[in-house]
Amino acid sequence: MKNILSFxxxxxxxxxxxxxxxxxxxxxxxxxxxxxxxxxxxPKQVITASLFVKGGTANITDAQQGLEVMALNLALDGGxxxxxxxxxxxxxxKLGTSFAASGSADYSTMxxxxxxxxxxPSWEMFNNAIFEPAMDESEFKVLKxxxxxxxxxxxxxxxTYLRKMATEALFGGTDYAKIPEGTPAxxxxxxxxxxxxxxxxxxxxxxxxxVVVGNIEEKDLLQxxxxxxxxxxxxxxxxxxxxxxxxxxxxxIKDRTLATNYILGTMNAPKYNSVDGPLFDxxxxxxxxxxFVELRTKRSLSYAPAASYSKRTIQQPVANLYITxxxxxxxxxxxxDIINSIKKDGFTEKEVKxxxxxxxxxxxxxxxxxxxQASQLGFCEASGNWKLFDExxxxxxxxxxxxxxxxxxxxxxxIDWAYLGKQDQVAKEDFKQLAK
Amino acid sequence: MNKFSLICxxxxxxxxxxxxxxxxxxxxLTKLSNGLEVLVLEDNSVPLxxxxxxxxxxxxxxxxxxxxxxxxxxxxxxxxxxxIPSQEKYLERIQELGISFNGTTNTERVNYFxxxxxDEVTEGLQFLNSAIRYPLxxxxxxxxxxxVVDGEFQxxxxxxxxxxxxxxxxxxxxxxxxxxxxxxxHNIILTCTTEKMKVIKDKYYYPNNSILVVAGNIKNDDxxxxxxxxxxxxxxxxxxxxxxxxxPEIKPLNPADSLxxxxxxxxxxxxxxxIAWHGPDTRNDIKNTLVADVFSYILSQKxxxxxxxxxxxxxxxxxxxxxxxxxxxxxxxxxxxxxxxxFEESFKVLKxxxxxxxxxxxxxxxxxxTAKIKLANxxxxxxxxxxxxxxxxxxxxxxxSLPYYFNYVxxxxxxxxxxxxxxxxxxxxxxxxxxxxxxxxxxQKTLNVKNVDALFN
Numbered sequence: 001m002k003n004i005l006s007f008x009x010x011x012x013x014x015x016x017x018x019x020x021x022x023x024x025x026x027x028x029x030x031x032x033x034x035x036x037x038x039x040x041x042x043p044k045q046v047i048t049a050s051l052f053v054k055g056g057t058a059n060i061t062d063a064q065q066g067l068e069v070m071a072l073n074l075a076l077d078g079g080x081x082x083x084x085x086x087x088x089x090x091x092x093x094k095l096g097t098s099f100a101a102s103g104s105a106d107y108s109t110m111x112x113x114x115x116x117x118x119x120x121p122s123w124e125m126f127n128n129a130i131f132e133p134a135m136d137e138s139e140f141k142v143l144k145x146x147x148x149x150x151x152x153x154x155x156x157x158x159x160t161y162l163r164k165m166a167t168e169a170l171f172g173g174t175d176y177a178k179i180p181e182g183t184p185a186x187x188x189x190x191x192x193x194x195x196x197x198x199x200x201x202x203x204x205x206x207x208x209x210x211v212v213v214g215n216i217e218e219k220d221l222l223q224x225x226x227x228x229x230x231x232x233x234x235x236x237x238x239x240x241x242x243x244x245x246x247x248x249x250x251x252x253i254k255d256r257t258l259a260t261n262y263i264l265g266t267m268n269a270p271k272y273n274s275v276d277g278p279l280f281d282x283x284x285x286x287x288x289x290x291x292f293v294e295l296r297t298k299r300s301l302s303y304a305p306a307a308s309y310s311k312r313t314i315q316q317p318v319a320n321l322y323i324t325x326x327x328x329x330x331x332x333x334x335x336x337d338i339i340n341s342i343k344k345d346g347f348t349e350k351e352v353k354x355x356x357x358x359x360x361x362x363x364x365x366x367x368x369x370x371x372x373q374a375s376q377l378g379f380c381e382a383s384g385n386w387k388l389f390d391e392x393x394x395x396x397x398x399x400x401x402x403x404x405x406x407x408x409x410x411x412x413x414x415i416d417w418a419y420l421g422k423q424d425q426v427a428k429e430d431f432k433q434l435a436k
Numbered sequence: 437m438n439k440f441s442l443i444c445x446x447x448x449x450x451x452x453x454x455x456x457x458x459x460x461x462x463x464x465l466t467k468l469s470n471g472l473e474v475l476v477l478e479d480n481s482v483p484l485x486x487x488x489x490x491x492x493x494x495x496x497x498x499x500x501x502x503x504x505x506x507x508x509x510x511x512x513x514x515x516x517x518x519x520i521p522s523q524e525k526y527l528e529r530i531q532e533l534g535i536s537f538n539g540t541t542n543t544e545r546v547n548y549f550x551x552x553x554x555d556e557v558t559e560g561l562q563f564l565n566s567a568i569r570y571p572l573x574x575x576x577x578x579x580x581x582x583x584v585v586d587g588e589f590q591x592x593x594x595x596x597x598x599x600x601x602x603x604x605x606x607x608x609x610x611x612x613x614x615x616x617x618x619x620x621x622h623n624i625i626l627t628c629t630t631e632k633m634k635v636i637k638d639k640y641y642y643p644n645n646s647i648l649v650v651a652g653n654i655k656n657d658d659x660x661x662x663x664x665x666x667x668x669x670x671x672x673x674x675x676x677x678x679x680x681x682x683x684p685e686i687k688p689l690n691p692a693d694s695l696x697x698x699x700x701x702x703x704x705x706x707x708x709x710x711i712a713w714h715g716p717d718t719r720n721d722i723k724n725t726l727v728a729d730v731f732s733y734i735l736s737q738k739x740x741x742x743x744x745x746x747x748x749x750x751x752x753x754x755x756x757x758x759x760x761x762x763x764x765x766x767x768x769x770x771x772x773x774x775x776x777x778x779f780e781e782s783f784k785v786l787k788x789x790x791x792x793x794x795x796x797x798x799x800x801x802x803x804x805x806t807a808k809i810k811l812a813n814x815x816x817x818x819x820x821x822x823x824x825x826x827x828x829x830x831x832x833x834x835x836x837s838l839p840y841y842f843n844y845v846x847x848x849x850x851x852x853x854x855x856x857x858x859x860x861x862x863x864x865x866x867x868x869x870x871x872x873x874x875x876x877x878x879x880q881k882t883l884n885v886k887n888v889d890a891l892f893n
Contacts, residue, residue, distance in 0.1 A: 043481050046820045086739035093737055093806045096813025115816055142748060149753040149773055152705035156596040257702060259593035289531065297523050300580045303587035324591050357534025361552055364482040365536060368821040 027377065027390060032222055033230040036209040038377050038386045039218060045116040047214025048374040049126065051229065054207050054238030054382065056106040057175040064198075066147060066182015067190055068108050071199040072101035074143055075133035076110055082128060085139055097122040099129065103180030106241060106314045107382050113371060116215045120224070127228035130203070140192045151184045158420055161254075162262045166320075166418040169252050170266055175241035176313050204235010209381060213374040243316040251417035251431035261328050261421025265321035265335070269411050272311045273384030278395045279407035282359065284309040284319055286351050287408075290338050295323065301331045314383050319411065328419065329430045336432040339412055343434065346405040359396050458842040460819075464656040465838065468664060470672040471644025475829060475838070476659050477651035479822045485557045485652035486823040487564050488549035490830035493640040495543050495618045496683055496764050502636070504620010507541040508585050508628055509636050513548055514539065515577045518570035519562075523577055533559055540827070541618055544763055545834035551823050554653035558662055561650070565666050568641065573630040586625050596703040600874035603699050604710055607870040608767065610693075612686050615764065639681060642673035647833050649826045686765045689714055689868035696871040696888040700880055706753070707774050707883075708874040709783075715759050715768040715863050718836040725836070726844070727859040728759035728768060730851050733807035734799045741798055742789050750775055751782035762835050768863060779883055783891035794860040804853060812845045 030037040053059075053072075060067050076099040079085030092099065097114040110130060114122035154160040164179070171177040182190075210229060212221055246268045269284075270276035287307040295305035306322040321339075325331040366372045380388040417431040459465070464476040493506050514537070515523040530537060533556055539548040548567070552560050592598060609616045648667065650659045689695060716724035735742040735757050746752040754773035760766045774782035792798045819825045832841035871888045885891065 044820050046817060086744075089738035090802070090806060093810050096810065096816070113817075115813060138748070142750060145750060145775060145777075146753050149706050149775075153596075156703045156705040158594050158703075260587065260590035262594075289527075293524060293527060296584055297527065297580065300583045303584050303591060324587065324594075326587070326590065351531075354528075354531035354534070357553070358531060358536065359534075361484065361534045361536050364484050365551060365823055367482050368484075368823060370820070 027386065028218070029386065030218070030222070032225055034205045034234065035225065035230055035232060036205075036381075037221075037225065038209065038211045038381060039221060040213045040373060040377065041216065041218070042214055042370055042373070044370065045215060046113065046370045047116055047119055047212070047216055048111065048113050048370040049123070049210065049212045049214075050109045050111040050374045050378055051130065051203075052209050052211060052378045052382065053108045053110070053202065054106070054209075056104055056108065056241055057178040057180060058239035058241040059202070060178060060180075062178060063186060063189065064194075065178050065180070065186040066151070067186075067194060067198055068202070069101060069103035069181050070143060070147060070187070070190060071195045071202065072103070072108055072110050073147075074135060074140055074195055075199060076101050076129050077143065078136055078139035079134040080125075080128040081132040081134055083125075085134065085136070088125065088129070091121075092125060095122055095125075097125065099126065104312055105176050105180070106312070107378075108180070109378065111371075111374070119214075119216055119220075123224045123228070130229070131231075133199070135192065135196050135199070137192050140195060144187060144190065147182060148184050148187045151179075151182055151187060154181070155184075158256070158258055158262045161256075162264050162418055162420045165252055165254060165420065166264045166266050166416065169250065169418060170246060170318070170416055171244055171313075171316075174243045176243045176316065201236075204233050206235050207238045208232065208235075209378075211374045211378045211381070211386075213370040213377065241313075241315060243313065245316055246318070246414050246416045249414050249416070249433045251419065251428055253419045253423055253426060253428070255423035256420050258421050260324045260326055261419065261425060263321075263323050263325070263328060263331065263421075264418045266416040266418070267319040267321070267412060267414065269309055269311075269317040269319045270407070271314070271317060271383070272380075273388060276407045276410065277311075277317075278392055279399060279404055280319075280411060281309045281311075282352075282355060282396060282399055283347070283404050283408040285359065286347055286355050287339070287342065289351075289355075290342070291321075291323075291335070294338055295331065295334055299330075299334060301325050301327055301334065305331075305335070311379070311383070321415070328421070328426050332417075332426075332430050332432055336415070336434055340435045342405075343409050343412060347401060347408070349401055352399060352401050352404060356396060356399065360393075363393065458846055460842075464660075466660055468643065468668055470668065470670055471642070472667055472670065472672075473647040473833070474660065474663055475647060475649045475651075475826075475833075476654065476656045477649065477822060477826065477829075478654060478656060479651060480653045481822075483554050483653050484551055484823065485554040485560065485650065485654050486549055486551040486826060487557070487560045488547055488649040488651075488826050488830060489564055489568050489646055490545050490547040490649070490834060491640055491646045492544065492678060492834055493546045493636070493645075494541055494834075495620075496615050497640060497677075497681065498614050498617075498620075500614045500621070501624065502632065503614035503617055504585070504589075504625045505628055505632055505636060506546055507618060507620060508581065508625055509633055510539045510541045510546050510548070511581050511585055512571060512573060512578065512633055513567050515581070516572040516574050517566045518572065519566040522574075523580075529563065533563065535560070535563075542831070542834075543616055543618060545831060547827060547830050549823075549827070551652075557650070557652075557654055557659070558666075561662055561666050564648075565670075568646075569670055571633070571637065573633045575630055578628070578630050578633070582626050582628060586622060589619050589622065589625065592619055596701050596705070597708060597874065599699045599701045600708060600710060600872050603697060604712070604870060604872040607693075607695055607697065607872070608689075608712055608714075609686060612684055615683065615686070640677050642677065643667065643670045644672045645677050647830055649830060651822050651826045683764055686714070689870065691868040695868060698873045698875060698880065698885055698888055700875055700877050702876055704874050704876045704879075707776060707779070707879060709772045709774060709786075709888075710872045711770040711772075711869050713768045713864050713867055713869045715766045716859075717765050718761060718763050718840065722836075722840070723847075723855070724859050724862065725759070725761050725766060726847050727851055727855045728766070728863070729761075729811060730804065730807045730848060731856055731859060732757050732759050732768075733810050734803050734856075737803055737806060737810075740803060741792070745785055745789055746772070746782070749785070751778050751785045761832075776879070776883075780891060787892045790864070794857045794865055799856075801853070804851075804856070808848050808851070811848050815845060 027040040095118040112126040291305040536551045
């Protein structure tokens with residue numbers, strides 16, 4: 001079977017910034033018996049249905065980190081009152097259907113992915129899991145131990161740990177500092193009673209919306225929703241997570257013996273659902289290209305320089321400057337010099353013209369997968385309006401150089417640095433700030 | 437040709453004969469007169485086209501003094517060529533065409549791919565043609581790229597699992613380690629010269645050792661005309677590179693050798709165990725490459741005895757078994773995160789499970805059928821995203837054959853319980869295997885682990 005380890009020319013994981021979707025005018029919002037449904041019909045045979053639960057890190061306390069993700073996973077993976085875990089898993093295997101739960105700063109999701117021909121029975125299983133999960137104690141223990149092990153592994157992965165350092169430094173004391181998947185310490189204290197109580201009060205039409213992307217007719221979808229998710233209670237309105245912004249320059253350094261050093265700079269960025277959001281998104285993609293050319297191609301300082309617009313903390317998105325390098329001093333200098341140069345001289349007309357084209361390529365590539373589309377539609381809805389998806393095409397085509405430069409300069413001000421690697425290779429003063 | 441090889445040959449011939457029947461109707465195969473295979477996949481769901489060229493190159497062709505250089509070559513592909521004078525200009529052209537690009541290097545294949553608007557497919561094909569046929573390998577660009585590729589290596593080394601996987605591969609492949617070690621050797625990468633790049637090009641980069649895939653919003657007839665015009669005069673080699681520079685046969689694992697080890701890493705937070713056997717390959721035992729997949733999928737089912745005994749009982753926090761299809765010895769790999777709270781018992785339970793792999797009641801008929809369904813459905817899912825699916829196609833082209841892939845589901849469905857037992861007995865049960873355990877120093881001290889084999893007994 002194909003399951004191969006490969007090495008590649010570019011670092012895909014870092015450049016896969018979330019791309020908007022091709023507007024085919026097939027996306028539709030439906031209010032069905034009080035439940036908001038975002039529906040998009042596509043021609044391929046895979047269907048993705050995601051129930052978004054708003055609130056994210058606002059729903060849990062510091063001590064409850066991991067609780068929501070654990071509850072959703074136990075619901076989807078631990079069998080139902082009608083069907084034990086083994087039978088549930090066997091049936092899903094036969095249908096080729098998968099169920100998955102995940103958490104993020106502003107929302108969690110319960111997702112079903114199935115083949116077109118198996119939507120009916122898959123949907124029934126999905127809803128049985130949502131409405132009547134078994135929440136069995138033995139399954140809870142297995143899941144809890146697994147989540148603790150995963151939390152420990154995340155701490156040993158340099159990229160994940162670096163992001164945790166940066167998140168704590170920026171958002172410490174607010175909801176956005178919480179880790180949705182939990183820490184080893186918080187997960188350890190969670191009991192089955194906690195999970196049951198939490199889940200019982202979590203889902204409701206005021207807090208949830210459904211995103212369905214795939215080859216299914218609207219009437220068939222609604223017929224299925226009628227006897228299932230439409231029966232969710234109204235529930236409570238979702239809370240909005242608290243957050244902080246980058247206000248003062250800082251650098252945190254953590255010593256770890258690694259083959260290379262990991263650096264992440266964090267800066268404020270505009271909300272995606274704002275005039276500046278798409279402009280900033282566009283500008284950062286050009287910055288990524290400049291980093292690639294200067295830091296990698298010309299100076300050979302890194303395999304993996306990157307700049308990205310991280311929109312996943314919806315209330316306070318951030319810009320990330322990233323590199324892994326054995327020469328951190330020079331890399332930090334060049335990374336800030338490039339931004340200073342753009343702030344001084346601006347982007348070029350050619351960069352804007354070319355980037356519009358590659359933006360479109362990425363945009364259509366996202367449109368190939370039902371899962372990617374569901375994820376993007378759901379994210380845009382959480383950001384303010386799913387229509388951001390359709391509108392982005394027009395917005396990008398209208399981008400003007402002057403507006404781009406203005407948006408870039410407005411937000412690229414103060415950098416909060418995080419460093420994971422050999423401590424003796426850097427000093428605090430190496431972590432440069434931008435020219436005033 | 438011995439009797440065994442004859443059987444394999446017959447099976448391969450049968451697969452080839454029926455391949456056309458199973459080939460999806462939107463996929464078209466052609467071979468140009470210079471030996472270049474061309475696969476066109478029509479999918480008009482988005483206005484994009486992806487062009488990919490794959491070459492039978494990779495670590496399997498690398499002796500130790502070339503280890504890691506197929507990968508370095510892959511990086512040099514995206515640089516100066518006769519039509520584009522420098523990497524900067526190359527990247528500029530990428531931007532002008534709005535291309536999303538990448539390349540990957542594996543053990544038995546190197547591939548390069550560009551996705552762009554389908555109305556610019558001709559420009560995309562020309563761009564690919566210039567890069568594959570006419571690289572300049574400029575000295576300065578080579579020197580710039582050596583540390584970049586080494587930087588990719590350093591990122592891999594920073595994973596807490598790297599010490600386990602690296603030592604493991606040395607034990608698995610012995611003196612032919614380089615043939616399975618894609619990332620290579622620091623010194624070889626950093627000292628590589630342009631001459632070595634030219635050697636690789638002259639050995640492997642020919643149309644009759646490559647496949648070109650064009651997929652997306654295009655028409656087969658139109659693409660074939662374009663491809664013939666652009667790639668038709670690419671001169672074929674008058675030899676088969678893999679025959680001219682034969683790949684040495686990997687020696688079977690020798691139980692007399694030291695095949696088990698404990699390795700420590702200060703960054704490891706959870707223990708990790710890997711066990712692997714030398715499995716079948718598509719040159720010598722095609723049928724068992726298919727059986728291996730069914731077997732792995734039986735054991736991955738949550739209601740399998742394997743998962744229930746280890747995961748549900750809390751001995752394993754993560755558990756998987758996988759077979760990688762290869763032309764040159766596919767590994768059968770078992771990976772487990774043992775629960776530290778039940779550390780010693782977890783190894784004994786794992787051994788009990790492996791001992792039962794060929795027991796009559798170890799899995800049900802239903803589980804066999806479910807494994808087949810899962811494999812078949814997996815193919816449907818993998819074809820959803822065309823720009824990614826073509827990498828799957830070129831993987832099978834290199835490590836098996838396209839007829840093998842097109843008939844995969846059909847052949848999987850013929851596999852019986854007897855086939856599964858025979859596979860276990862031939863490749864797993866009682867057969868020498870490598871066992872590696874990753875711990876941090878504190879865990880090693882607390883758990884008092886010195887010998888992995890002792891944990892199993």
